[in-house]
Amino acid sequence: MRARRVRAIAWKEFLQVWRDPRSLMIALLMPFIQIMLLGYGVSVDIKHIPTCTFDREDSQRSEALLKRFQASEYFRIVEVESNYAGVTEALDYGRCKLAIVLPATFSQRLTDVGRSEVQAILDATDDNTANVALGYAQSVVAGFSADVELRQSARRGSPLQNTPLALEPRVWFNEDLNSRNFIVPGIVAMVLALVGAQLTSLTIAREWERGTMEVLISTPVTPSELMIGKVLPYFAIGLLDAAFCISLAVFWFEVPFRGTLATLLFTTSLYLVVVLGIGYLISVLIRSQIGASAIALLATLLPTMLLSGYTFPIDQMPWPVQAITYLVPSRYYVTIVKAVFLKGAGLAQLAVPISLLAVYAAVIAFLAARAFHKRLS
């Protein structure tokens, strides 16, 4: 292997990216757009749930309860209905996700029987939002109920009964349960999968399509020199993108970073070897650019989005799908990135995912180096 030839190939590949504004854009601007869009757009924290109310009693007490909904930042009262048909319509049209219906006997029953039901009608099409909304509504109602109880027992002069169980929840690693803290580190994995596999997947296919492959084959370059030369510029771009994303995550989104940079740099390089190798392998095997990019998309980006644990927890998937996730390299990297960011994990705690990623990198590099033959057909 000659360093001079590797350098020549790498320089040529670099110039090709540098002079193609759109490739440059995908390499440099895309990470920015991606992290901003997902950082702000994908928030699993549910707030401002569009809500309508239907108060059949219209008393002081019912109003007091509805005021509590109004004051909560989790609900946004968009409509006040005066009949049941209005409620149905608001949900059918999708203008509201939640309807709070107070019965006509609300305060009367509360005084007489000591118990009143409030109805929460939910648009459960989006089950997750509905579930979370229900939880918030429950706590609003429970707060109101406790207040009523408190006032009643104060009037009666009897001591307040203790709730027999006091839950003391402690949340670790992401203390405020901020979904951004778990989404944003994962974006690094996505950006790298994209830049790495997508850009490299086109490099060899392009040479075939443009007819420059024949020239390349006639030079003394060996297959492994070609691979390393082709991949090196993208490795540099990938590291640059990773650094960029990580700084945005830490300084712009203020995601806590509790691990060490060295751990992150080491694992990121390992992951880059895997995705670049996959991209190169696809590029060698599929000689058309459309085919190569479509396969690369199918093989890297979509699994990273859905099967890596980036948003959807792996342990909730059925076992055949869980088995597939072991083949997805981003699964290991997403685990690592999140642990380094939020848990401050070091090499010792991450030994398992890191070694699996290393095995993956070795296998892919071996396959990629052997895949290319200097033959025309």
Next chain:
Amino acid sequence: MFGRIITLVIKEFLELRRDKWARFRLVVPPLIQMIIFGYAATFEVFGVSTAVLDFDHSQESRELISRFTYSGRFHIVKVAQAEPEINAAIDSGDAVVAIVIHPEFARLLRKGQSAPVQVVVDGTNSNTALISLGYVGEIAAQFAQDYATDLAQRLHGAQGPPAAQVVLEQRPWYNKDFNSRWFFVPGIIAMVILTMLVNLLSFAVVREREVGTLEQIMVTPIRPLEFILGKSIPFFLVGMALVALIVAVGTLWFRIPFVGNPLVLLLGTSLYLLSILGVGLLISTLCQTQQQAFATNFFVVNPMVTLSGFATPISSMPDVLQWLTCVDPVRYYLIIIRGTFVKGVGLAELWPQMAALAILGTGLLAASILRFRKSLD
């Protein structure tokens, strides 16, 4: 004019018939994506890995723990003997939830005092953490209530004076069991079609430009408009067939109920295809090479997915992003497809979305035809 368009359409289908690989690429990836992602995409929480540390070893503490097991929401993976074991389980990610019962638990309960139960949650995935905490709260509250009634009965022989209570009754509409798959599978249909068609169409046009066959076509009597229609119609038909195929997978394989009117979905789908073909064509007029087309597709398709409300509700996004979602055709189609699948609403409720898609579709197509003329010069 029609003769020439039909000739072009026939030419495209002939190309497809002769390219076995292209046909494979058209049918197999969407099916695989549909099935794997249909299983993977869920925010539901079952069988959360849980560690317990019971210092009390009383009847009461065992009763509480068994309630966690029987709920199906928690899966006890570790019974710890000391605090450090709990910490290690959470640190390593072996357990997501840990429940610690203090030695005084039963004694305090029997005295009618408040007995503390400590819950540690790994907040890395904030959504899972939030939902698990909700279930912990529910189980604890139920236990507390049962215990209080029980205690009152034992002490007073009958139920004590009822405390005033306001309770929330839940009425989830459309998706009574909060089944996550009902929400995601229709969305996945929209995503799969979007990524496939935008890529295929923009690549098909750009390839002609890159290889030089576009110029050959332009010297024939075929006019730009005819060329565009000739390219779009086959993809429209292919898109329709694909939608039919994956809707069949959704209803027959995943058993998602289809309660609406298929004709409404058909209309909505045609309008949706119109807009996404418009997007694909517009991209193709901006690009000279396939690599550029690929990059541009990515820049356009990704935000379309993120902003569509596919996984996270639009109402939780920042205002600026919420405005941007108004020009996203996927947003409207998601409302239509979820509306027809799960909610069973019809044209009366969905006409605003239909109108929005029609406007976006014609606008995009008109813009791409204008741009296409220019890009020929």
